[in-house]
Each structure stands twice: as C-alpha cells, then as structure tokens.
Amino acid sequence: MRNSPTTTGGTPVIVIAHLSDTHIDSGPRSVERTQAVMRYLEDLPYDLDAVLVTGDITDHGLPSEYERARRLFSSRHPVLLCPGNHDSRDAFRTHLLAQEGATTPVNQVLRSADVVIAVCDSSVPGKDEGFLSDETLAWLEDVLDRTSDRTPVLIGFHHPPAQLHVPFVDGIRQFGAERLAALADRHRNIAAFLCGHAHTAAATVFAGRPLLVAPGVVSTIRLPWEHGAHPQDHVHLDHAPALAFHILDDAGRLTTHFRQVRV
DSSP: OOOBBOTTTTTEEEEEEEBBOBOOOOSSHHHHHHHHHHHHHTSSSSSSSSEEEESOSSSOOHHHHHHHHHHOOSSSSSSEEOTTTTTTHHHHIIIIIIOOOOOSOOOEEESSSSEEEOOOOOTTTTTTSSOOOHHHHHHHHHHHHTTTTOOOOEOOOOSSSSSSSHHHHTTTSOHHHHHHHHHHHHHTTEEEEEEEEESSSSEEEEEEEHHHHHSSSSSOOTTSSSSSSSOOOOOOOOSSOEEEEEEOOOOOEEEOOOOOOEO
C-alpha cells in the first residue's frame, strides 16, 4: 500500500509532481539543477502518484544527453516523460525509454485505480512550435474511451495550447488547438491540461479546464514587463529551479502548489 498524503478526513489524495524543461546538455549546470529537483522529490516523506516531465528533456536531442537524463530521472516514484521541441523522437525512444527507435509521436499513458495521465507528443520535428497530429489525437481519444467516466484524466504535453501573453512563447505555442478543444468537449472527465515550454509557472484555462504550466528547471522566462539587458534577453538564469505539485482530492477538486528548490 502506498504511503500517501491524505485529506483532513483521512482519505488519500492524488499527488503528482510536474516539472519541465530540464534541457540536459554536456555541461554541469543543467545536470546539477535537475539533480537538485529529483533529490528533493526522492526525499519526500510520501510516495507520489507520478512525476511528470513535460518536455525539452535534453537541449540538443543527443544520445549522450538522453543517457544522462535516464540516470537523472531514475526514481522511486513512477516517472512519465514526453518530448519537447529540443528533443529527438528516435533518440528519446532509444536512449531514454529503452524502446525500439522510431520517428512517430511518442505518446504514453499511466493508469492507476484513481487517475489516468496521458502524455501527448506535441513536438513537430524540425520546428519550435507545437501541434498534435491526427495520430496523436486518435490515440488520446482511444485512451479516453477506454477510461471510466468516473476516473479523472490529466493530459500532458510540451506546448501550451493557449496564449500566455508572453510574445516569445506565444509565437511557438501549440497550434491547431481547436481540435483538442473539440475532443475535450466529448470527455467531461478531463480534469486539467499540463504543459511546459514557457519556463514560467502559469495558470489559465483551455477548453473549460485548468491549463497549468510548470516552471522551467534550467531557466525562467523574462516576462515582457520585466527589465532586460537587451531585447533578446529572454531568460533569468539566476532564479532557482522549480516545480509544481498537482493534487486531486476525493471530490475531484484540483489544487496546484509551486515550489522552488535550492541547488
């Protein structure tokens, strides 16, 4: 039996750690920041239902970067990862997931008695913007059709399907999102959409559900109204790595907390 956190009434709650944009490369900085986050999660007094990592696992999609990432994401908690625009599907499969290589979308699902987490590949090879292919949407519809209406479903991907009012990010967001919204209209048990890509903790609404954006591990986006040294100064490198915790209680209510982690 899982060592689970509970509500005030003693009922176990679903707790999911959500991180994104680790951008593992050949240098020490990205590794040290990811190690700090994973060490924090490993030291928690309770078991998590999942650790979700929503893309840009590596910086260049190289086999050596995925080998480093595979070691970093070894955990006592179930870990679910999806690609981002900096990732390579073939190397992601081969060197991170230990699967046979292929360039088709990397879509995965984690099922338990209390929640289903479906992660969709929103990456478009060779491009920075995102799009869910017809193949991915058909896969997601099948996952939802096979899930009880009483079971909450969390849907993850890399690119946010809505504007966040950060021009640098909005220009490379997930396009064609009206197709995903139409699918959501057919499945009322979708509890939330979870993504990364923006390197900032953010919360908005998409298709009538929460759209929750994990902060970046490797860096934090500089918002348009914040000071920058020059117009291309897009990120803070001195902010601490951070993550989100998503909690689903027995009433189906979703609560999100954000945490910074000391390196």
